[in-house]
Amino acid sequence: MKQDVTTSEIIEREYRAGFVTDIEAENIPAGLSEDVVRLISTKKNEPQWLLDWRLKAYRHWLTMTEPRWQNVHYAPIDYQSIVYYSAPKQAKKGPKSLAEVDPKLLETYEKLGVPLHERARLAGVAVDAVFDSVSVATTFRAKLEEVGVIFCSFSEAVQNHPELVKKWLGSVVPYTDNFFATLNSAVFSDGSFCYIPKGVRCPMELSTYFRINSANTGQFERTLIVAEEGSYVSYLEGCTAPIRDENQLHAAVVELVALDRAQIKYSTVQNWYPGDKNGKGGIYNFVTKRGKCQGKSSKISWTQVETGSAITWKYPSCILQGDDSIGEFYSVAVTNNYQQADTGTKMIHIGKNTRSTIVSKGISAGHGQNTYRGLVKIGKNAENGRNYSQCDSLLVGDKCGAHTFPYIEVLNSTAQMEHEASTSKIGEDQIFYFQQRGISAEDAVSMIVNGFCKEVFKELPMEFAVEAQKLLGVSLEGSVG
């Protein structure tokens, strides 16, 4: 009756980023081989060392088998049916300024709420926009250059700063790391590169906006952030994709390096297309994210809000190598309809007096399955290592699931570990209580969920916290009957 009307309205407006940009693209044929790896490298005019690195990765990948230990289920992926390179055709290779960027692309980002024109820019945020396999625009570059911050597409970094790329590429996630990271190492097409020189506090938020547009394309981008001694950067990434019936693979790698006293704050608002009400279509988000606190007193903080993707499978992690270094992980993961998530973190304590904090909030609705999986490891030399973990699950309805797999390995007896966990359910009686006070069921869910996620949202930069709250509301619309 009345309920049905609202539900159908909700379905229509459910995924607002689901449009397709009609733009001519340069695709290579589907399939993966050494030739494809070489072709990608040639297209990007890469130096020999990088091609060699890709080929090593590819050959290693051939020896690997796809992992199956995760708590998610999907049909086998046919790696030969994926297109590994797709780029919007542009007049010139790499536009020099926004004036040269295809207006259709600018329009796409405008529609997504990420205006690339600097006059309409997001206040104080520099954006690198990645469209399918390539970076189409990076804003505010000149302003960043004044303080020595390098922020550009990965391809440009290879051309203009090869020494930096060569030094740090694969230093945190080696090409042998895992099935999907190895695949990425062989075929990665673009991504963002960011270098903060010694003692510099990056004057604005840096951000990459990833957009998958082409059908049958895999997106394999690579992000590398290096923060030199005493520097600071806050980095944000956002992701969307059109609504398509088939699943698309997104296998990215993010590497962060923090040297002495450096701080990196990495925030993600992930809104890849989650598939439809019946679980058809959507992105497989199989991503390797890892940061290394290489220097003393360095700090890496991950904040993620995962509302999209058919399957999310990732563990943004910290290797706490430097003494007194700090790792943090704040996560909100939402699964609605038939979405699945197996996400968490790894905190590897190596240095002395290293500290880590984990706050994970999993929300399951519909038939969603949400798994927290985390490892805290205190190495034998990690004197006085400390970890605090908190894993909370919230269930909406009675067909969803929440699972928690916390692994703790302690090899040093001076370690202090704390672990808290809770599972709660939004009950009909709670919803009715809100309604009886004049608040609609939708608003009730949104208030309860936002309250549940408060601790994580406060870690996000302000404008993204607002965005994340809205996104969460949209993701859960229609989850109460």
Added chain:
Amino acid sequence: MGQKDTMLEVKDLHASVGGNKILRGVNLSVPTGEVHAIMGPNGSGKSTLAHVLAGRPGYEVTKGEVRYKGKDLLAMSPEQRAREGVFLAFQYPVEISGVSNVYFLKAAANAIRKHRGQPELDAIDFLALVKEKAKVVDIDESLIKRPVNEGFSGGEKKRNEIFQMAVLDPALAILDETDSGLDIDALRIVAAGVNQLRTPERAMVLVTHYQRLLDYIVPDVVHVLLDGRIVKSGGKDLALELEKKGYEWLEAPAGSR
């Protein structure tokens, strides 16, 4: 005194919960400005009546009608009823973690104001209102900032209900066993709060098991609900009589079930 308007008119109301017939033809008329008590033994349908009036899902109306200020109450969604001024003080208020009492109440107050075409209150104006109304039931300010009902004692929960009622200023308040679980001091405070909210513009329905509450909140009319039907109505003395004699003497005539 002229003829009072009727706030609530219940006609031949039948309702079931989970397939069990609970209400079997309730007739009730509550004029504006009056306080009516509904008494009855356990299982007579008192709480069901309260929940049906508030529109709780799972409570199915099978027959009859309810007019609230002349409008068809049963056609409204639960939140519409609340916005139109129907308030239910719950017997067992739920806990809602992560949502502060004051934030919850502000959302509620503004949803109601919006419905009435009034401008929404900002945080400052709302806080002033909250401070003023907190005095009604002498509720501690720390409770106002805590998550809704979380970790509240039974008495604090009941006080919080009356506090919410004071803030939301309903036209019709239904109090479901507000006295249950209260010690005598808490009962006095809650009753004093309710009495302050007794105005010529408001009607109240007190659902209660014991006449104890009615020593503090003196009703205009007392109804006895038995087996899903109102079998007797009278003045406040009826409550005292029930206290003495119990309900047996009012048992419904044979063959009526």
